[in-house]
Amino acid sequence: MCSRKYVPSNDTGLTRRNFIKTTGVVAIGTAIAGHIPTIFAQQKKPLRIGASISLTGKYARSGEEQHKGYMLWAKHVNELGHSYGKADLPNSGEPGLLGRPVELIVLDDRSDPTTGVRLYNELIHSRQVDLLLGPYSSAVTNAVAPIIENAQIPTPNPMASSTAIWEGRNLQWQVQVQPPGSRRLPGLTQVAMEHGDEKIAIIYEDSEFPRNAAKALRARAKEDGLQIVLDTAYPVKITDWTPIVQQVMNSGATVLAGGGYLPDAIGITRATRSLGYQPNILSLLVGVALPDYRDTLGKAALTVTGDADWTPNVNYPGAQKYVEAYRSEYGGVPEYHSAGGYGAAQILEEAVRRAGTVDDFEKIRDIMFELKTTTVFNLYEVAPLDSPDSGLQLAANRVMLQVQEADGKLENAVVYPDEAANAQWIYPFQ
Amino acid sequence: MDHPLQLLANGLVVGAIYSLVAVGLSLVFGVMRVINIAHGDFAMLGAYVAFFAWDWLGLSPLVSLLPAMAILFLFGAGLQRLVIERVVGRPLLASLMLTFGLSLIIWNSSQVAFTTKLRGISYLTEPVTFLGVTMSQSYIVGFVLALILTGALFAFLKFTAPGKAIRATSQNQDVALACGIDVRRARTLAFGIGAALAAAAGTLISMTGFIYPYMGFEYLAKTFTIVVLGGLGSVAGALVAAFAYGLLESFGTAMLSPRIAPALPFVLLIAIMIFRPSGLFGTSVADR
Numbered sequence: 001m002c003s004r005k006y007v008p009s010n011d012t013g014l015t016r017r018n019f020i021k022t023t024g025v026v027a028i029g030t031a032i033a034g035h036i037p038t039i040f041a042q043q044k045k046p047l048r049i050g051a052s053i054s055l056t057g058k059y060a061r062s063g064e065e066q067h068k069g070y071m072l073w074a075k076h077v078n079e080l081g082h083s084y085g086k087a088d089l090p091n092s093g094e095p096g097l098l099g100r101p102v103e104l105i106v107l108d109d110r111s112d113p114t115t116g117v118r119l120y121n122e123l124i125h126s127r128q129v130d131l132l133l134g135p136y137s138s139a140v141t142n143a144v145a146p147i148i149e150n151a152q153i154p155t156p157n158p159m160a161s162s163t164a165i166w167e168g169r170n171l172q173w174q175v176q177v178q179p180p181g182s183r184r185l186p187g188l189t190q191v192a193m194e195h196g197d198e199k200i201a202i203i204y205e206d207s208e209f210p211r212n213a214a215k216a217l218r219a220r221a222k223e224d225g226l227q228i229v230l231d232t233a234y235p236v237k238i239t240d241w242t243p244i245v246q247q248v249m250n251s252g253a254t255v256l257a258g259g260g261y262l263p264d265a266i267g268i269t270r271a272t273r274s275l276g277y278q279p280n281i282l283s284l285l286v287g288v289a290l291p292d293y294r295d296t297l298g299k300a301a302l303t304v305t306g307d308a309d310w311t312p313n314v315n316y317p318g319a320q321k322y323v324e325a326y327r328s329e330y331g332g333v334p335e336y337h338s339a340g341g342y343g344a345a346q347i348l349e350e351a352v353r354r355a356g357t358v359d360d361f362e363k364i365r366d367i368m369f370e371l372k373t374t375t376v377f378n379l380y381e382v383a384p385l386d387s388p389d390s391g392l393q394l395a396a397n398r399v400m401l402q403v404q405e406a407d408g409k410l411e412n413a414v415v416y417p418d419e420a421a422n423a424q425w426i427y428p429f430q
Numbered sequence: 431m432d433h434p435l436q437l438l439a440n441g442l443v444v445g446a447i448y449s450l451v452a453v454g455l456s457l458v459f460g461v462m463r464v465i466n467i468a469h470g471d472f473a474m475l476g477a478y479v480a481f482f483a484w485d486w487l488g489l490s491p492l493v494s495l496l497p498a499m500a501i502l503f504l505f506g507a508g509l510q511r512l513v514i515e516r517v518v519g520r521p522l523l524a525s526l527m528l529t530f531g532l533s534l535i536i537w538n539s540s541q542v543a544f545t546t547k548l549r550g551i552s553y554l555t556e557p558v559t560f561l562g563v564t565m566s567q568s569y570i571v572g573f574v575l576a577l578i579l580t581g582a583l584f585a586f587l588k589f590t591a592p593g594k595a596i597r598a599t600s601q602n603q604d605v606a607l608a609c610g611i612d613v614r615r616a617r618t619l620a621f622g623i624g625a626a627l628a629a630a631a632g633t634l635i636s637m638t639g640f641i642y643p644y645m646g647f648e649y650l651a652k653t654f655t656i657v658v659l660g661g662l663g664s665v666a667g668a669l670v671a672a673f674a675y676g677l678l679e680s681f682g683t684a685m686l687s688p689r690i691a692p693a694l695p696f697v698l699l700i701a702i703m704i705f706r707p708s709g710l711f712g713t714s715v716a717d718r
Contacts, residue, residue, distance in 0.1 A: 056538075056644060060546040206689060234688035239639065239648055242440045243683035243691065250433060250684070262548055266640045270550075274566035274638075275436075276557035296640050298552035 046103035047096065047358060049074075049348075050129035052119035052144070054136045057111025058236070061262055061292060062337045063136040066159055067106060068330055069341020070133060073349070074102045076325070083346050084325070085318020085376055091353040098358060105129055113143030120144040124151045130358055131155075133345060134174070136337070137261075138162035138181075138209030149173055154351065154365040158344030158377075159337060162212035166383070166392035173361075175368055175382045177344040177375075178309055179396035181209060182216040185257060185307050187400045187416030187425075188283050189217075189224040192255045195427055197280055201230035201253035203244055203268070204285075205260030213285055217257055229253050236260075238267070245271035248279075259284040265306065266296050273300045280428035281305065289401055290335050294410045301403040301410060303430045308401050310336035310377055311414060322376040336377070343377025402426060437680045439563045445676025446576035447638070450631035451649055452656040452668040453580060454624030460600040460663030461620040462518050464525040468533040469628055470646025470653065475536070476502050476629025477641040478544055484551045484636075491551050492571065495633045499626040506625025510618045518617060533646070540643040550640040572634040579630050580669055583623065587665065596620045600663060655695050659702055661712020670710060674698070 051070065054063030076083045078101050082092040091098055105127060109116040116135050123129050124147065132148060134141055134157030141160035148155050155174045157165075161181040165171075192200065200221050204210035211233065221228055230251040234244050245268060248256050256272070256279045259265050265287020272282060287293045288306025312323050312333050322342060326334040351368040352358055369390065372381045381395035400416035404423055413423030455469045476498045483494035513532065517525040554567035587593040598606040599616040607613050631649075635641060656675050660667025675695045682691030702709060 056541065056546075060541075060644070061548055061642070064546050203688075232688055235692050237648065237651070237692070239652070240444050240679065242444070243437070243680045244688050246433070246436060246440060246680075247684055247688070263640065263642075266548060266550065270639060273555055274557055274564075274569055276559065276564040292548045296548055296550035296552075298555075300552060300555050 045100060047098075047100040047131065048103050048105055048127070048129045049131045049133055049345075050105040050107075050120075050123035050127060051133040052107045052109040052116050052123070052135045052140070054111040054140065055106075055108040057109075058263060059111040059137050059261060061290070062159070062286065063111070065335060065337035066136045066341035068326070068334075069158070069338035069343070070104055070106065070345055072322070072325060072329060072338070073342045073345035074104050075329070077102050077349060083318065083342065083349055083376075084321040085316065085374070086346055086349060086353075089350055089353040091356055097349060097352055098356070100358070109135060109140055111137070111140075113139045116140035116144050117147060120147045124148075124153065131348060131352070133341075133348060134158055134160060134177075137207075138165060138212065139207045141165055142208045145169075145171065145174060152361060154348070154361055154368050156344040156347040156368065158340040160209070162209045163216075163389075163392060164208065164212050166389050168388050170388055171391045172385065173365055175347065175391040176393040177347060177377070177380065177396070178340055178393065179378065179398045180393050181212040183398050184213040184216060184285060185283050185305070185400065186398050188255070188257055188281065188305070189220045189226055191416070191425055191427065192226060192281055193224050195280065197254045198227055199229045199251070199253045200226045200255040200257060201248040201251050202228060202232075202258045203230065203248060203256070204233055204258040205236055205238075205264055206233035207236050207260065210258065210260040210264075210285060214258055226255070238264075241267040241271040242274065244268075245275055245277060249275055249277045254279050255281045255283070257281070257283045259287060261285075262287040262290055262292060265293055265304075269293075269297055269300055269304055278429065282429045283400075288403060289412060290337075291332070294403060294412075299405075299410070302405060303402060303426045303428075305400055305402045305415065305425070307398045308336050308412070309396065309398055310339045311399065311401075311412070316374050316376055316378070319376040339377045343375035343380075346375040346377075347371065347373075347380060400425075433562070435561060436563050437684050438677070439565060441677035441680030442673060443565065443569045443573045443638075443676070444679065445673035446573045446580075447631055447634050448649075448652060448656055448675055449580055449669045449672030450576050450627050450634070451653045452660070452672045453583060453665050454627035455653055456657045456660060456663060456665050456668035457583075457596070457600075457620050458624040459657065460665070461596055462514070462525075462617050463522070464514060464518065465522065465529065466514075466621075466624070467526065467529040467650065468536055468646075469529075469624065470648070470650035471533050471536040471540075472502055472506060472625040472628035472646070473632035473635065473649060474540060474641065474643060474646040475505065475632065477632030477636040477645070478540070479629065480633040480636050481549050481551060481641060484553070485549075491553055491633050491637050492575075495575070495630060498629045498633050502629035503622040503626040507618050507622035509625075510621035514621060515614065515617065537643050537646060544643055546642060548640045548642050549636070551636045553637050566638075568637040572638050575630070575634060579627060583627065583665070586623075592616070592619055596623075652695075655699055659695070659699055659709060661709025664709065664711040667709055667711030 053067045107119045132155040138160045142165045161178045163180045204214040265284040283305040289308035351364045354367045355363040369385045379395035383389040383392040401412040402415045404413045415425040479498040480491045480494045483489040557566045595611045595616045599613045656671045660671035678694040682694045
């Protein structure tokens with residue numbers, strides 16, 4: 001084995017001292033040069049925000065809209081340095097969130113809570129995202145809540161109206177952005193009582209949000225003196241609502257309320273029309289507010305009522321700009337799921353900007369719980385951290401819509417409450 | 431029990447639509463011993479053909495039914511020739527994985543092409559009342575069409591040469607081959623017919639319910655239960671089991687509860703598996 005020994009050569013002028021100096025300079029230079037991209041990258045390192053959304057499966061239609069809301073928010077933050085209506089916040093102006101471009105990492109939970117749990121674990125532990133946004137639906141939100149609590153990452157949830165997720169659970173890291181389920185179908189029981197209706201049937205999909213909404217409806221019906229003649233859940237995997245509506249018909253109810261999501265709203269309306277059932281009020285949870293409902297049913301949708309967390313003509317700061325931006329980005333008029341997605345991301349944006357950091361989760365969390373603000377979506381204020389229902393939405397409101405015909409076109413008129421109404425509630429259901 | 435006739439009618443109408451999907455699936459299994467997970471997606475594609483014919487061309491679904499069936503027949507036959515034929519005679523798991531993959535490709539592509547938007551055809555929505563039974567015209571038309579198409583399938587299988595070739599292939603492929611029957615052609619034909627019937631079901635669903643890219647999967651679970659209830663490979667069994675399924679749903683909801691009703695067909699399935707494992711009309715392997 002031969003050993004190699006360094007022999008200085010006078011021909012090159014390279015002495016031991018020169019060699020050490022030269023290599024030392026090169027080494028230091030290389031080290032600095034090597035760090036320049038790192039330092040640069042740290043300044044511009046994307047802020048990775050993770051979420052699972054129902055992009056396929058039963059909730060895909062609504063989930064897709066929520067996803068659009070998230071994407072539009074990220075686009076605005078990256079381009080403008082703030083979302084619409086949030087230009088005056090501290091640390092706004094520089095593109096991105098606190099100078100870091102927002103990168104959304106959205107996975108598809110297939111409308112399945114179990115998959116949602118797996119995906120949030122993946123986002124937190126494998127992909128190690130910087131921040132989180134909530135999934136779509138109460139069912140998935142409820143399932144992933146313990147994962148987020150364990151990870152201790154502040155998370156706003158845009159579309160989880162079930163109050164059971166927050167009530168009495170003292171959640172420390174998650175807030176509800178959507179108006180709570182207890183305020184579903186506003187005005188329903190009052191209008192029914194005013195017109196002398198006595199019997200109500202409540203049918204609902206057997207999953208988290210409809211169960212919770214039905215619970216609140218049941219309480220309000222009893223409070224207002226309506227007799228509940230049928231109160232039943234039906235399974236999630238249902239393709240024909242005729243037998244259930246037949247049961248409602250047999251019960252003698254003059255008010256039919258409930259449902260679940262968009263497929264339920266369409267299915268129940270189809271079955272009601274098919275059986276020739278003529279209640280005085282047909283009022284459904286998610287669905288009536290969405291354009292798909294009217295497009296699919298045509299005139300069969302007329303005079304059906306349902307609630308909405310948001311309408312495109314609201315005047316919350318930035319809302320009209322948001323509507324225009326949605327129109328130019330995706331075409332058409334946005335509905336409340338996309339506005340909810342945008343609004344929830346705005347809560348995270350505001351908390352981070354006010355905190356001035358993305359690393360101090362406790363600081364961001366504390367601000368998120370203390371905020372009293374308005375997004376393009378709705379008002380925002382949640383039960384404080386030290387309360388049993390911490391994170392439960394307190395300020396956001398809903399309106400009641402009714403499918404009405406104007407100039408030969410079907411549209412959603414706001415019929416309740418009176419201060420927000422732009423049309424009279426057509427009674428009875430026709 | 432209130433309004434038994436109405437419950438009977440509701441069950442029969444739904445059962446008729448289930449039967450269109452189920453007989454095709456059963457036919458395919460009978461001829462090829464292939465469990466086609468993508469079968470429900472054929473119904474979805476047929477539904478979209480009918481919907482776009484209605485939306486773009488203003489064609490009534492009753493008119494677009496035949497083109498939808500023809501398109502899906504060609505699609506199914508082509509798919510069988512190109513892909514499915516390769517797993518015929520292979521272990522069941524091979525066909526299961528292949529058709530599962532095909533299903534994923536079809537419905538994911540459909541979601542990209544058609545978006546997740548829920549759609550439906552508002553056609554003949556006015557209800558009519560007869561003998562105390564009220565039902566929208568679209569349901570009645572759907573019921574009648576489903577019966578006609580199933581009847582036509584039975585006539586085709588019983589009285590025509592290609593139909594007899596399909597039956598012979600289903601009964602014993604080797605003997606059919608020895609008799610000079612082109613079993614490969616019979617398999618392609620059967621697969622195409624199965625796809626066409628699923629397309630017809632999809633068209634009817636677009637009139638009576640709503641359609642979306644992953645709807646096939648929702649119907650597939652029911653259809654499998656029906657096919658197993660009726661006896662794997664038995665077209666007549668699938669028909670009877672489909673009506674039984676619809677009636678159990680209808681009467682079960684009224685007499686027990688909407689939560690319990692969906693479990694009833696599975697209770698029946700367990701009972702059948704215990705007392706008659708080959709299904710209502712199926713034959714055991716030993717009998718073949």
